[in-house]
Amino acid sequence: MNSSIGFYTFDYSKGIMKVIVYNINQKEKEILALANRKTHKITIITDPLNETTVHFAEAKDAVITINQENQLSHSFILKLISLGIPYLILKSMEEFFIDLSIIKNSGIQYKIIKCSDPRLAASLIIETLDNWGNSDQDHVKF
Template sequence: MKVVAYSIKPFEKEFLSRANQKKHDITLISNPLSIDTVVFATGKDAVVVFSTDEVTAQIIEYLANAGVKFIATRSVSTNHIDVPATGKFGIKVANVPVHLSGDVAEQTAEALQAIADQTIINLDMWQQNKCVGDACACAKRCRTSVSGKH
């Protein structure tokens, strides 16, 4: 899967690399996802974001037109993503159901590896046309609008 990961901190690179094990073609950039940087997603299957990236309906429309099918956030919350817009454009969303306290930069290596591992698991599952239980944010919120079921 071709992926661009936004808002990557220097200390995250090793954890994501270890979790990925060269399975996915991931471009890591430190810039946040914005209307100015969304162009980096062109030709990608997925984007990886963080809670500081505001994934608006305008950005989601651009992502969909660029061919992006998946948004994985490296956070528990999906409040920074316009989830109804992802449903409208058929983009699946997954989060990392790992609760951390305090500043992410001060987290233990174990917690940071857990976040990276879950992010890659989400990509792996999508590549297999599956989703990951509690990590499928859109499955919880978009099911009614997408399939008519609860």
Template sequence: MKAVAFSVKPFEKEYLAKANQKKHDITLISNPLGIDTAVYAEGKNAVIVTEDDDLSAPVAEQLAALGIQFIVTRSAGTGHVDKTALTGHGIKIANIPNYPPGGPLLTNEALQEIADQTIKSLDLWSLNKCVGQACVCANDCNKTTPQKTVQP
């Protein structure tokens, strides 16, 4: 699967690389996702974001036009995500809970777990499977219009 990760902090790169093990083609970008940066998702299947990224209806529309099928948000909540707009465009959403805003710093083990779960979501989607408890859509991937199979 081809993915782009926005708002990546320098310390996160190692964890994502270790979790990915070169399975997916992931571009890491330090800039946040927004109306002006969504173009970096062109040619990708998935977008990986944090709570710092804009997932409003206009951005969702732009991502859908670029062919994005999947969103993984690494955040404590999904309040920054316009779920209605994304799912209306057929984009599936997974949430990998991160530390709460203003919360304690994460341990190395916790950071690796977040990266591992992020990659696991991409793995499952590339097999045309639901991401289970990480699903923010409706947990009914098998009932929705099937997505085209995505190659890792």
């Protein structure tokens, strides 16, 4: 809210998404920032997505997990749904141990990125966000 004039201002710019990235290291953070080109509003959390960090995802358009070691359980996916998260990116170099049926049935759009090259992974993440942001204005939250 702009307190000097007393009304809310919103950024309706097409394609800009509010994103939170969990469990990212310094090198990946720098590469992702360069790939982003100051397009999306990205919040960085160095800790993994868990019960103590999930509240940071509130009011975000997309959640990204980087090399999440703990499986995202059924109840945890439901928590993301309850927060209104419409998009989820799971990036890992290894196989995922997650029940994708709950994500598919929830209506959350998701992308799995299995990639060991951090530059390619960052590029794929930003490309995915760009595509979601440009194809859907439902991510604008009031």
